[in-house]
Amino acid sequence: MNFIFLDRPRPLSLTCIMGNRRKHSTACPRKVSEKKEQLKAFLKQKGFKSTRQRDIIVTEFLKTGEHITAEDLYRKINRKNREIGFTTVYRTLKLLTKSGFATERLFADNLTRYEPLSAEEHHDHLICLSCGSIMEFENLKMERLQEKIAEEFGFCIITHKMEFYGYCRECRDNAPA
Amino acid sequence: MNFIFLDRPRPLSLTCIMGNRRKHSTACPRKVSEKKEQLKAFLKQKGFKSTRQRDIIVTEFLKTGEHITAEDLYRKINRKNREIGFTTVYRTLKLLTKSGFATERLFADNLTRYEPLSAEEHHDHLICLSCGSIMEFENLKMERLQEKIAEEFGFCIITHKMEFYGYCRECRDNAPA
DNA sequence: TCCTAATTGAAAATGAATTTCATTTTCCTT
DNA sequence: AAGGAAAATGAAATTCATTTTCAATTAGGA
Incomplete structure (x- = not known):
């Protein structure tokens, strides 16, 4: 590179x-909680579980807005929540991607960035x-x-x-x- | 991915x-040798050296045409020239890129592919x-x-x-x- | 409350890309 | 032709993001 x-x-x-x-770049609070509801419903429907970690990660991710790497999101979260591990952040982003709440993009710097997906x-x-x-x-x-x-x-x-x-x-x- | x-x-x-x-997908022989001449001139001008390995790698690369990974090019060459190492193939592709004879592309499968560059x-x-x-x-x-x-x-x-x-x-x- | 399946997170594994380093080669100079 | 300095080579080691493993923990339905 x-x-x-x-x-x-x-x-x-x-x-x-x-x-x-x-x-709008950063989602407004209303939309954030709306999305979180959707995700919760999705998890339940799939038999997955809602956890404190997921909640924190998703909230931070939606708040952040766009184009963040797993690493950066982890660091952001880790400042306040020392007990949340990188792996969980990574896996949550993957989960969001698979369930249609986020997309993954590989840019030319060879870093994968995630961003909230708003359907259309x-x-x-x-x-x-x-x-x-x-x-x-x-x-x-x-x-x-x-x-x-x-x-x-x-x-x-x-x-x-x-x-x-x-x-x-x-x-x-x-x-x- | x-x-x-x-x-x-x-x-x-x-x-x-x-x-x-x-x-045209694969460069015609005329163009291949023309490019090789250009490269030779470039190397000389820069104080770099022309080597047997570089010659073989460049020839194979230009012949192959497009969108090849360092790994694949290495395998292709290695069939006939067991003594040429991956590192040299890799470095030659980098050299070609730096000197304007090739471009590097990172596709969504996270593999870097190289292709000969024809100016315009x-x-x-x-x-x-x-x-x-x-x-x-x-x-x-x-x-x-x-x-x-x-x-x-x-x-x-x-x-x-x-x-x-x-x-x-x-x-x-x-x-x- | 109990139980099972899902989740977590530290650490290890993966895999492509890149660098290291000792050896060899090129090619310029004598 | 030698000699010598700088460049090139290639095997192995390193890097670095990403992904997986596995033992311990947790969620949430029965």
Whole structure:
């Protein structure tokens, strides 16, 4: 790996703007508890158990918002809850992913990041090579074009990944020649 | 990782078709030796050395065409040249990447693949979750749209990654419901 | 309360990528 | 042609994120 931003401390700043409209980055408290209810129902239905750890992890994860690694989420939680282990954080994120509450993304820095999934929305990413910030966007034209291309190939898209690596407005001037 | 195709033997079939025009998949012998000359010149200029191993690895790499992992290339070479080690294959691919003769791509299966780089072309990928085949495409409209989106954000794109995961024409019928 | 299956978490395992280091090779200089 | 310095090689070791193991603990239905 030789992306520039890998050699710097990884900031977690996350701007969330859509192609045309703006989008909420951090879920509001109402939504958080709503999601937690959904998850609880899901667990019960599957015969899984609700535990204190899961509750804490899920809460923190939903609060955090987006694009967090298992490691970072663990560290965040560990500050206040020394007894929750990395493995449990990791497994909870996997559980959330499998049950449709989160998605897993492998970025070019070879770190897997998780983000809460809000059903309908699928977005793409702009990743700044200087400050490491990850911005999201969603563009209808893009989605349509993708469908069209796939059709041309007789290809049936299940999911896609689209990432731009470059320099954000704030960092453009620092960009190497 | 839980992509379906990871649990199957990874075939190396590579179809190479562009948005509108078709593209050569395996480089023709003329081009291979031309590239090898370029590389030799590059090495000399940098004070690096030309070695038997590098020659063999580069030849095999260029012949192979695209999207190969260091591991797979090593195995391919190792059949005929038992004395060439994995490390050297790995390092040569890195060298090719650094000197602009190849690119490195991390796909969603968490394996780094290398492919020869022919200057101008930048293409995107369609990856079949069933048979594992990787198809390439290039679409001008897409490139333009990307630029437009980036501009909206004041973002300066250095590189991008775009991958569709789904089922190819041949595998559509096997796709899970 | 009891019991069983699920969960937890520390530690170990995995696996790809990368580095180390002693040895060998290239190729420039004499 | 030698000689020598710098680069290259390759086996083995290391790294680092991710995943699994396993013994101990906990949840929650009977």
